[in-house]
Amino acid sequence: MEATGGDAASVVAPLAKWRNDFARVFQYYLDRSTPHPVERWLGTLVAAAIYILRVYYVQGFYIVSYGVGIYILNLLIGFLSPKVDPELEALDGASLPTKGSDEFRPFVRRLPEFKFW
Incomplete structure:
Protein backbone atom coordinates (compact mmCIF):
# COMPACT_ATOMS: atom_id res chain seq x y z
CA MET A 1 0.00 0.00 0.00
CA PHE A 61 -35.97 32.52 0.58
CA TYR A 62 -37.83 34.88 2.89
CA ILE A 63 -35.84 33.84 5.96
CA VAL A 64 -32.56 34.29 4.11
CA SER A 65 -33.74 37.69 2.86
CA TYR A 66 -34.70 38.69 6.38
CA GLY A 67 -31.21 37.78 7.66
CA VAL A 68 -29.51 39.61 4.79
CA GLY A 69 -31.73 42.64 5.44
CA ILE A 70 -30.73 42.74 9.11
CA TYR A 71 -27.06 42.44 8.16
CA ILE A 72 -27.32 45.29 5.62
CA LEU A 73 -29.20 47.44 8.14
CA ASN A 74 -26.39 46.85 10.66
CA LEU A 75 -23.83 47.92 8.05
CA LEU A 76 -25.90 51.00 7.19
CA ILE A 77 -26.02 52.06 10.83
CA GLY A 78 -22.24 51.70 11.06
CA PHE A 79 -21.84 53.67 7.83
CA LEU A 80 -24.01 56.56 9.05
CA SER A 81 -22.65 56.64 12.61
CA PRO A 82 -19.64 58.71 13.65
CA LYS A 83 -16.50 56.92 14.77
CA VAL A 84 -16.43 58.85 18.07
CA ASP A 85 -19.62 59.74 19.92
CA PRO A 86 -19.79 63.58 20.04
CA GLU A 87 -21.85 63.58 23.25
CA LEU A 88 -19.14 61.75 25.18
CA GLU A 89 -16.46 64.00 23.74
CA ALA A 90 -18.42 67.16 24.64
CA LEU A 91 -17.73 66.53 28.34
CA ASP A 92 -14.06 67.38 27.77
CA GLY A 93 -14.90 70.83 26.48
CA ALA A 94 -14.21 72.26 23.04
CA SER A 95 -12.76 69.78 20.57
CA LEU A 96 -11.40 72.31 18.09
CA PRO A 97 -7.78 71.94 17.03
CA THR A 98 -5.32 73.76 19.30
CA LYS A 99 -2.12 73.17 17.34
CA GLY A 100 -1.21 73.58 13.69
CA SER A 101 -0.54 69.85 13.45
CA ASP A 102 -4.02 68.92 14.75
CA GLU A 103 -6.46 68.03 12.03
CA PHE A 104 -10.09 69.05 12.36
CA ARG A 105 -12.30 66.20 11.21
CA PRO A 106 -15.95 67.04 11.75
CA PHE A 107 -17.33 63.63 10.79
CA VAL A 108 -15.41 60.37 10.52
CA ARG A 109 -17.52 57.32 9.71
CA ARG A 110 -17.34 54.21 11.84
CA LEU A 111 -17.52 52.07 8.69
CA PRO A 112 -15.88 53.42 5.51
CA GLU A 113 -17.88 53.44 2.28
CA PHE A 114 -15.78 50.82 0.51
CA LYS A 115 -16.17 48.33 3.37
CA PHE A 116 -19.90 49.05 3.50
CA TRP A 117 -20.20 48.46 -0.23
Whole structure:
Protein backbone atom coordinates (compact mmCIF):
# COMPACT_ATOMS: atom_id res chain seq x y z
CA MET A 1 0.00 0.00 0.00
CA GLU A 2 1.16 3.48 -0.79
CA ALA A 3 1.12 6.29 1.74
CA THR A 4 -1.61 8.88 1.21
CA GLY A 5 0.39 11.69 2.82
CA GLY A 6 2.07 12.60 -0.46
CA ASP A 7 -1.25 12.52 -2.31
CA ALA A 8 -2.82 14.96 0.12
CA ALA A 9 0.07 17.39 -0.28
CA SER A 10 -0.14 17.15 -4.06
CA VAL A 11 -3.88 17.98 -3.92
CA VAL A 12 -3.52 20.86 -1.46
CA ALA A 13 -0.75 22.67 -3.36
CA PRO A 14 -2.80 23.35 -6.52
CA LEU A 15 -5.80 24.40 -4.44
CA ALA A 16 -3.68 26.86 -2.46
CA LYS A 17 -2.22 28.23 -5.69
CA TRP A 18 -5.69 28.59 -7.22
CA ARG A 19 -6.97 30.34 -4.09
CA ASN A 20 -4.00 32.72 -4.11
CA ASP A 21 -4.48 33.49 -7.82
CA PHE A 22 -8.20 34.08 -7.31
CA ALA A 23 -7.56 36.42 -4.35
CA ARG A 24 -5.03 38.39 -6.40
CA VAL A 25 -7.44 38.80 -9.36
CA PHE A 26 -10.32 39.72 -7.05
CA GLN A 27 -8.19 42.38 -5.32
CA TYR A 28 -7.12 43.72 -8.72
CA TYR A 29 -10.74 44.30 -9.74
CA LEU A 30 -11.60 45.79 -6.35
CA ASP A 31 -8.73 48.25 -6.73
CA ARG A 32 -9.88 49.15 -10.23
CA SER A 33 -13.44 49.82 -9.01
CA THR A 34 -12.36 52.16 -6.19
CA PRO A 35 -12.41 55.43 -8.20
CA HIS A 36 -15.92 54.70 -9.58
CA PRO A 37 -18.36 55.07 -6.64
CA VAL A 38 -21.46 55.79 -8.76
CA GLU A 39 -20.97 52.68 -10.87
CA ARG A 40 -20.33 50.58 -7.74
CA TRP A 41 -23.56 51.76 -6.13
CA LEU A 42 -25.56 51.29 -9.33
CA GLY A 43 -24.19 47.77 -9.70
CA THR A 44 -25.10 47.02 -6.09
CA LEU A 45 -28.63 48.33 -6.62
CA VAL A 46 -29.03 46.26 -9.80
CA ALA A 47 -27.85 43.12 -8.00
CA ALA A 48 -30.29 43.84 -5.13
CA ALA A 49 -33.15 44.38 -7.58
CA ILE A 50 -32.40 41.09 -9.33
CA TYR A 51 -32.36 39.30 -5.96
CA ILE A 52 -35.66 40.91 -4.93
CA LEU A 53 -37.31 39.92 -8.23
CA ARG A 54 -36.00 36.36 -7.85
CA VAL A 55 -37.43 36.09 -4.33
CA TYR A 56 -40.74 37.51 -5.54
CA TYR A 57 -41.08 35.12 -8.50
CA VAL A 58 -39.82 32.01 -6.69
CA GLN A 59 -41.82 32.96 -3.59
CA GLY A 60 -39.17 31.66 -1.27
CA PHE A 61 -35.97 32.52 0.58
CA TYR A 62 -37.83 34.88 2.89
CA ILE A 63 -35.84 33.84 5.96
CA VAL A 64 -32.56 34.29 4.11
CA SER A 65 -33.74 37.69 2.86
CA TYR A 66 -34.70 38.69 6.38
CA GLY A 67 -31.21 37.78 7.66
CA VAL A 68 -29.51 39.61 4.79
CA GLY A 69 -31.73 42.64 5.44
CA ILE A 70 -30.73 42.74 9.11
CA TYR A 71 -27.06 42.44 8.16
CA ILE A 72 -27.32 45.29 5.62
CA LEU A 73 -29.20 47.44 8.14
CA ASN A 74 -26.39 46.85 10.66
CA LEU A 75 -23.83 47.92 8.05
CA LEU A 76 -25.90 51.00 7.19
CA ILE A 77 -26.02 52.06 10.83
CA GLY A 78 -22.24 51.70 11.06
CA PHE A 79 -21.84 53.67 7.83
CA LEU A 80 -24.01 56.56 9.05
CA SER A 81 -22.65 56.64 12.61
CA PRO A 82 -19.64 58.71 13.65
CA LYS A 83 -16.50 56.92 14.77
CA VAL A 84 -16.43 58.85 18.07
CA ASP A 85 -19.62 59.74 19.92
CA PRO A 86 -19.79 63.58 20.04
CA GLU A 87 -21.85 63.58 23.25
CA LEU A 88 -19.14 61.75 25.18
CA GLU A 89 -16.46 64.00 23.74
CA ALA A 90 -18.42 67.16 24.64
CA LEU A 91 -17.73 66.53 28.34
CA ASP A 92 -14.06 67.38 27.77
CA GLY A 93 -14.90 70.83 26.48
CA ALA A 94 -14.21 72.26 23.04
CA SER A 95 -12.76 69.78 20.57
CA LEU A 96 -11.40 72.31 18.09
CA PRO A 97 -7.78 71.94 17.03
CA THR A 98 -5.32 73.76 19.30
CA LYS A 99 -2.12 73.17 17.34
CA GLY A 100 -1.21 73.58 13.69
CA SER A 101 -0.54 69.85 13.45
CA ASP A 102 -4.02 68.92 14.75
CA GLU A 103 -6.46 68.03 12.03
CA PHE A 104 -10.09 69.05 12.36
CA ARG A 105 -12.30 66.20 11.21
CA PRO A 106 -15.95 67.04 11.75
CA PHE A 107 -17.33 63.63 10.79
CA VAL A 108 -15.41 60.37 10.52
CA ARG A 109 -17.52 57.32 9.71
CA ARG A 110 -17.34 54.21 11.84
CA LEU A 111 -17.52 52.07 8.69
CA PRO A 112 -15.88 53.42 5.51
CA GLU A 113 -17.88 53.44 2.28
CA PHE A 114 -15.78 50.82 0.51
CA LYS A 115 -16.17 48.33 3.37
CA PHE A 116 -19.90 49.05 3.50
CA TRP A 117 -20.20 48.46 -0.23
